Amino acid sequence: MSMLIKGLKYIPPCQSRFSRQSIDAIVNEQYKTLYSIVQGCLGDHRMQLVEPREKEGFSSLKRILYELQSKKLPRKLGIRARRERKVVRSIIKILRQRPDITVRRTDKSKVFYVGNATVFAEKASKYMIETEAYQEISNDHCILSENLHLVTTLLASLSKKGAINQEQHKNMSPKTVALELAHLHFIPKPHKPDTPLRPIVAAIHIPATEVSKFLNDLLAPVFLRVARKTTFINGIDLVRALEKYVTDGQLKPTTLFITFDVENLYTMIPRQGDLEALMQFLERHLHNKKIGTLRIDDIMKMARLVLDTNIFTYENKYYRQIRGEVMGSAFTQTLANIYMLDWKQKLIQDQDADKEIYGRYIDDVFMTTNSTFDQVKEKLENAHRKDPNIRISYSIQSTIDFLDVTVSNDNGQLKTTIFHKPAAEPYILPYTSDHPRNVYHNIPYAALSRAARICSNVEDFDIERIQIDLSLLLNEYPPSFVSKHFHRFFQLNQAMPVLERLDSDVYHEIHQNLLHSPTRKEKQLQETTEDLDALPEILQKKNLGIRMSCMQNITSKVDQD
Structure with missing residues (x-):
């Protein structure tokens, strides 16, 4: 259990050292993955490797990977790596021998759920019956082939009439070598009473996946501009x-x-209501009744296609989702938001x-x-x-309580504190996980920044600081590391009196300064929503930006590892 407690994000160290593959094979595999990421990034910005420094980056990348794989492990790290490999293999063996146990990742949490497989299956069956969102269909014909035909026919039609260009047609066309039907699975929600389940449809390789992504990229920015307030x-x-x-x-x-x-x-919204709400939204908020070259009728055809191909497998049967949208499709949240x-x-x-x-x-x-x-x-x-x-x-x-905030009206005085769900584990990425060191340096600072933004008074902030301290220690962060980075937070924000004597005036100042400093996510959203007439990014010509940024990001990550 100690390994499962480390959570979903935990990475046991140096496990590639136990691979049956040769070092050359491991390096080549890692190199191909990184090369593909960089090339994809360059391709997105319509860039080519033309400068000598860019070409040198790829050659040095393989050298760095080979050096890392060939380097001898320190004795203590080698012992730990072998011990954790043994633990992981024993967990796999136990689970294979115990079909009555199910292990799942959890919803809105970074911990694992371990439970009774029969009870889990009963909850899933009950959910499908009560929501009436799924209809079993026969398997006397090739559903995958039918869906593929529907997608390719619509894309060809849109391309022929000039609604989408050749590049968009290519990007949305299904990759036939990787096609498969979606499959339904459930993940538990331990933060809610009786641990209900959330249905997730794994639809990454279905024919309409890229169409769904395109619609989301097209309409999500429009929705955000309309609904930002x-x-x-x-x-x-x-x-x-x-x-x-x-x-x-x-x-x-x-x-x-x-x-x-x-x-x-996501399973209760009526399909026709979804489409009617989308039509009204588009008619109300699109200038000239179109986005770029796509008219409302074209967008509606693509939306119907995504909903019509909501077919998946579950327990060796075929099902069609007849209400709402599938959790797992990129367009789902945007369509539900519009409704x-x-x-x-x-x-x-x-x-x-x-x-x-x-x-x-x-x-x-x-x-x-x-x-x-x-x-x-x-x-x-x-x-x-x-x-x-x-x-x-x-x-x-x-x-x-709302989101991660407890809001109180104390006789006309506002009080806000951080809300911790009763079932929430004090989980932070374990210090022993095989992540780059800079990841750990940011965790205490980010946690204290969040607390200072949300807590309206210094006493509640101090309680949260103690909670953060304990969570870090429980996840094996050294006390000296915690103390160092706590002091860094207060020093950088000129708030040492808060740490030393809970100075409320200084705290009020740091609370206001941090509260009104936009977070990274808010800055990104502001860029998306500030120009009401701007085309969604997916329809814009890519900004060439800084030619070396992709390569520099990749090589810096390798150096840190």
Whole structure:
């Protein structure tokens, strides 16, 4: 169990040393992988290897790989590598002998789930029956071949009429050598009571995969521009909105917070409703009723194709998903978001009129209100009745949890702290994992930055600091390492008085500075959404950028390893 506790991201060290392959074969395999990544990056930017330094990069890459594989392991590292290899092999052997045990990765977590295989299968069967989202179909004909024909026919038609260019046609065309039907599996959600399951359809090699990716890349930026004002990127975004709400004088002693989420969102949305919502969205938000050379009718045909080919295998049977979209298809979240945007419009308009907060994160919604409990409940029940396919569960309180934030109204005073799910493990990437060292240097700093952004007072921040300290120690980080990087955080942010004596004035300053500094994800989103008239990146000509960036990134990673 000690190995499984290390989590999904843990990498046992130096396991290639025990391979039956020769060093030359291992190096060639690693080189081909890295070469393919670099070439793909260069190809994306329409670049070729023309400068001497670029060509030298590839030749030195193979040399570095060979040196790393040939280098003798230190004695202690060699002992540890052999011991962990033995543990992994013993786990595999035990699981082969115990079909009653199932081991799965978990939803929204980095730990493993170990449970009873029969109970797991019963939960999966119950889910399929209750959602009524899946229809068994006969296998008296080649479904894969039919889907391939549907995809190639549509792409040929779009290419012929000039809706897509030759490069887009090539990129979306199925790679016939790797084609296979999708298959359904379930992953547990241990952060929820009774550990329910989430259905995932592994659809990476189905004929319509690239069409689904193209639609997502095409429409996700459009959706983000439309819905940015009502979208929370993370818990930090929520805290900013709440502090502005306080500054605007909206927080009263009687203010309540509301959260609700949609149950089984991706399998409950009606197919026709999905398509109608998409059509209305496109007609409302596309200039000249098209994106680039793609007209609304072309986009709708591609969306129908993705939904029509939602066929997969499960327990040696064929199924078609007849409601909602498959979890595992790239276009799924964007299509569900568009449907729910239409469904929530009345709530959004009401909140805006009352100068209250409305914000969503996928299928979870946060709102503020100065109405009475009964008035809010009636409003939510009306939303509930709007579509019989959508079931929501809601909570109305003065203290509430949303994303990773606990929000409290303490008699008109806002308090925000970090929320830890009851079932959440204190997991951080183990220090003994075979990752580059710079990964570990960033973990304490990032954890403290998040705590300082979210916690509204210094006492709660200090409690979180202690929690981070314990989590690092539990995951085998040396105390001296933890102390060094904690001091680095406070020194760089000129906040040593917070560490030394919990100075609340200094903490308030660091809280505000970090809270209003955009995260990397927010900077990326801002670039995507700031130009409302910009074409989605997938339709833009690639920026040539810095010619050597791909090669430098790869070689620096090899050097760190």
